[in-house]
Amino acid sequence: MTFVIAAPCVADYSCVEVCPVDCISPGPDDPEFQNAEQMYINPQQCIGCGACVEVCPVAAIYGADSLPAKWQHYAEVNRSYFMRRTNADDVPRGKS
Amino acid sequence: MSTKRVHTFCRICEPYCGLLAEVEDGRILSLRSDKDHPIHKGFSCHKGIQYLRVHQDPDRLNYPLRRCNPRSEERGEFAPVGWDQAATEIGAKLNDIVRRYGDKAIAMYTGNPIVFNSGFFTNAEALSAGFGAGPRFGALTQDCANKFAGSEAIYGSFLVHPFPDLLHTDYFVGIGCNPAVSHMAFMEISDPMAKLRAIKQRGGKTVFINPRQIESATPGTGEVLQIRPDTDFYFLAGLLHEIIFNIGYDRQRVEKHAKNLDGLLEFVKTWPAERAAAVSGISLETIREIAREFCAAPSASIYMSTGVNQGSQGVLAYWMLQMISLVSGNLGKRGGNLYSVGFCPTAQFTKRKQDQPFFDTEFGELRAIAGTMPGNLMPELLESRQSPVKALIVISGNPLLSIGGEARLRAALQGLELIVVLDIYRSATAELADYVLPATDFLEREDVNSLGLGMQLEPNVQYTPAVVPAAGERRDDWWILSRLLQAMGKPSLLDDPQPKPFGPVEAMLQYSGLSLDKLKQLPCQTAVLPEPDPEELFRFGVQNDDGLIDCCPQLFRRGYASAEQRWQGLLAEPKDQLKLITRRTGLMINSWMNNLPVHKKSVHMTNPLWMNPRDAESRSLFGGDEVRVQTDFGQVQAELVLDETLRPGVVAMSHGWGQGKAYGLSTARRFPGVNVNQLAAVGPGSFDVLSNQAQLTGINVQVTASSPQ
Numbered sequence: 001m002t003f004v005i006a007a008p009c010v011a012d013y014s015c016v017e018v019c020p021v022d023c024i025s026p027g028p029d030d031p032e033f034q035n036a037e038q039m040y041i042n043p044q045q046c047i048g049c050g051a052c053v054e055v056c057p058v059a060a061i062y063g064a065d066s067l068p069a070k071w072q073h074y075a076e077v078n079r080s081y082f083m084r085r086t087n088a089d090d091v092p093r094g095k096s
Numbered sequence: 097m098s099t100k101r102v103h104t105f106c107r108i109c110e111p112y113c114g115l116l117a118e119v120e121d122g123r124i125l126s127l128r129s130d131k132d133h134p135i136h137k138g139f140s141c142h143k144g145i146q147y148l149r150v151h152q153d154p155d156r157l158n159y160p161l162r163r164c165n166p167r168s169e170e171r172g173e174f175a176p177v178g179w180d181q182a183a184t185e186i187g188a189k190l191n192d193i194v195r196r197y198g199d200k201a202i203a204m205y206t207g208n209p210i211v212f213n214s215g216f217f218t219n220a221e222a223l224s225a226g227f228g229a230g231p232r233f234g235a236l237t238q239d240c241a242n243k244f245a246g247s248e249a250i251y252g253s254f255l256v257h258p259f260p261d262l263l264h265t266d267y268f269v270g271i272g273c274n275p276a277v278s279h280m281a282f283m284e285i286s287d288p289m290a291k292l293r294a295i296k297q298r299g300g301k302t303v304f305i306n307p308r309q310i311e312s313a314t315p316g317t318g319e320v321l322q323i324r325p326d327t328d329f330y331f332l333a334g335l336l337h338e339i340i341f342n343i344g345y346d347r348q349r350v351e352k353h354a355k356n357l358d359g360l361l362e363f364v365k366t367w368p369a370e371r372a373a374a375v376s377g378i379s380l381e382t383i384r385e386i387a388r389e390f391c392a393a394p395s396a397s398i399y400m401s402t403g404v405n406q407g408s409q410g411v412l413a414y415w416m417l418q419m420i421s422l423v424s425g426n427l428g429k430r431g432g433n434l435y436s437v438g439f440c441p442t443a444q445f446t447k448r449k450q451d452q453p454f455f456d457t458e459f460g461e462l463r464a465i466a467g468t469m470p471g472n473l474m475p476e477l478l479e480s481r482q483s484p485v486k487a488l489i490v491i492s493g494n495p496l497l498s499i500g501g502e503a504r505l506r507a508a509l510q511g512l513e514l515i516v517v518l519d520i521y522r523s524a525t526a527e528l529a530d531y532v533l534p535a536t537d538f539l540e541r542e543d544v545n546s547l548g549l550g551m552q553l554e555p556n557v558q559y560t561p562a563v564v565p566a567a568g569e570r571r572d573d574w575w576i577l578s579r580l581l582q583a584m585g586k587p588s589l590l591d592d593p594q595p596k597p598f599g600p601v602e603a604m605l606q607y608s609g610l611s612l613d614k615l616k617q618l619p620c621q622t623a624v625l626p627e628p629d630p631e632e633l634f635r636f637g638v639q640n641d642d643g644l645i646d647c648c649p650q651l652f653r654r655g656y657a658s659a660e661q662r663w664q665g666l667l668a669e670p671k672d673q674l675k676l677i678t679r680r681t682g683l684m685i686n687s688w689m690n691n692l693p694v695h696k697k698s699v700h701m702t703n704p705l706w707m708n709p710r711d712a713e714s715r716s717l718f719g720g721d722e723v724r725v726q727t728d729f730g731q732v733q734a735e736l737v738l739d740e741t742l743r744p745g746v747v748a749m750s751h752g753w754g755q756g757k758a759y760g761l762s763t764a765r766r767f768p769g770v771n772v773n774q775l776a777a778v779g780p781g782s783f784d785v786l787s788n789q790a791q792l793t794g795i796n797v798q799v800t801a802s803s804p805q
Contacts, residue, residue, distance in 0.1 A: 014697040047141075051141070055697040
């Protein structure tokens with residue numbers, strides 16, 4: 001089961017650093033990192049280990065089946081971020 | 097330069113998740129979950145993957161170290177020496193100690209990581225015997241000795257632990273466990289959360305029993321009943337009472353495999369569900385409902401873990417749990433609780449040798465559990481007048497922080513003539529040593545997943561080579577102990593010009609017609625074995641001479657009176673009594689990975705005291721406050737963090753902290769935290785007499801604001 005980053009995200013970098021499979025973007029090498037308003041989890045890459053949940057300073061990360069009702073749409077927000085990037089021919093971080 | 101891929105596996109906890117390493121020129125480029133693994137299929141948690149950082153940690157030990165300054169100085173000064181010099185000096189000192197004080201003068205302590213090291217662990221008894229008959233200690237009396245004591249009395253072997261058949265069960269009760277974080281101890285299972293979600297998807301149900309809203313309880317798995325800490329025995333006894341006296345069971349079927357049922361009935365009769373409801377915080381109606389659902393489900397399974405083990409009555413709780421499974425007809429049944437033979441039935445090797453294990457000592461009657469004496473008596477036993485101990489060998493363990501009463505143990509260790517520590521790090525305990533000997537990490541040694549035998553939900557056996565050669569002068573633990581024995585002039589594995597540390601593993605593999613060479617030819621070096629036959633429990637698990645499960649071992653009578661006393665004590669407690677539980681976070685595994693900067697984030701830069709906001713409010717405390725946590729035995733200072741996941745009245749802290757004096761661990765020392773074990777009772781009378789288990793959870797504490805510094 002994938003995890004999803006929801007509205008409280010403050011684009012803190014902890015989750016990116018702890019993720020064992022590099023499935024959280026944008027990373028520090030990505031051009032949009034500087035101005036990022038939130039981080040996103042690639043549902044295709046996430047192995048569901050939950051390490052990001054532990055380190056998030058603002059409790060912004062939920063299991064896909066545990067998203068609060070008001071943030072249900074964030075599963076799609078996370079997914080579409082990677083769709084956009086793939087479409088833009090920009091290989092997302094972690095897609096090796 | 098060619099890059100090669102090496103299929104290997106994690107050796108941090110029981111699942112042994114498959115990992116894939118990319119190696120170039122003797123260096124590991126990357127480590128990730130192994131998608132090709134036939135069982136794990138690409139699942140592992142981040143801890144296994146981040147073990148690469150442990151492998152690469154500049155603080156790792158690379159050479160044997162000899163102390164240059166007196167042990168009375170808190171910070172060790174160490175100089176590298178060669179293996180020959182270290183072994184020769186240690187061997188001579190050990191021989192001299194034995195000559196002066198006898199063959200009980202060398203004590204040993206083994207930590208948890210050594211069980212995931214088959215080259216050592218399958219030779220452990222022989223390696224240990226070479227050092228004489230001194231007391232043996234280990235991490236097991238801190239987290240699971242109750243399970244060993246319980247299964248030995250009930251099944252006749254301390255390695256029979258029927259696990260929940262999560263692949264088929266229709267109903268699962270998980271007590272004091274958190275599979276999302278700890279991945280299930282005493283059970284080898286791939287991706288446990290996926291198995292729990294599948295129960296619900298096929299129309300089944302999961303109920304967790306825990307004082308905390310655990311990470312494992314999601315809309316896709318099941319709910320938590322927030323039990324009052326350390327009342328699990330009463331809850332389980334209440335369930336069993338309901339099944340036996342209200343719901344009914346098939347006596348004939350039970351007695352086909354079990355004896356002494358009347359003794360069990362007599363005991364359980366005194367523990368009706370009303371008594372459980374009176375102290376556990378779980379209502380009578382709910383207990384009855386769970387009992388009904390458990391019995392009505394086509395199959396039902398039950399499991400308990402460290403949260404119960406570390407309580408005060410882990411043996412009796414484990415007994416009740418086995419009996420719930422047996423009496424409800426779910427023991428040795430598909431979807432119930434199973435024993436699996438895997439590649440070799442090993443329960444026979446640990447058959448109980450004596451019915452009455454207790455012997456007289458200067459500290460009263462004691463017993464050993466799997467050869468292990470109570471950690472809570474370690475200082476007393478080291479300082480024994482009748483049987484003096486003068487040397488201690490510590491193998492991948494950190495007793496100074498793992499055992500309660502840090503200051504008392506430190507003083508006892510300082511009184512020894514010789515301390516030798518085998519480890520991958522210069523731990524807090526190593527800081528007190530005369531010699532610190534560098535061991536290999538799991539990426540540097542070959543191995544087989546042998547620990548899970550008997551407890552594999554999906555039986556399989558995997559061989560891994562050493563992914564890379566050992567760095568520096570690091571050596572495998574079996575080699576180090578053998579080298580010390582050799583220096584003492586004793587027989588060892590090194591007597592063979594081609595040492596065979598995997599001899600015992602090869603012998604076990606033969607049972608299934610396998611060998612290390614055969615495994616090496618298979619994809620991921622892994623043989624997938626048939627799923628467990630439910631009958632295997634009765635055929636290969638039960639080791640009592642008559643082949644019957646003992647429903648009421650005589651031994652357990654020693655626990656009856658304290659069960660009653662503790663129940664009375666719980667009833668009499670003030671309503672606002674705070675109880676401390678221990679919490680493992682997803683970033684922790686005891687004190688294994690405490691030196692990784694990547695884990696020092698957010699709230700995990702220290703080990704705070706977590707408290708329910710309601711309890712904080714009623715005490716005029718606020719998140720971020722510095723608080724004093726106090727028991728009759730010790731006190732610690734901690735930062736208060738508010739946590740709505742806790743049952744009101746419950747506070748939580750994590751183990752594995754208190755690294756301020758671990759001078760060889762630069763990161764851990766910068767984020768020291770406090771050693772919560774200082775709050776635990778230690779010494780005579782402080783542990784469960786049935787199992788030597790220390791009580792490290794469900795401890796009554798007072799929490800007050802610290803005075804400003």
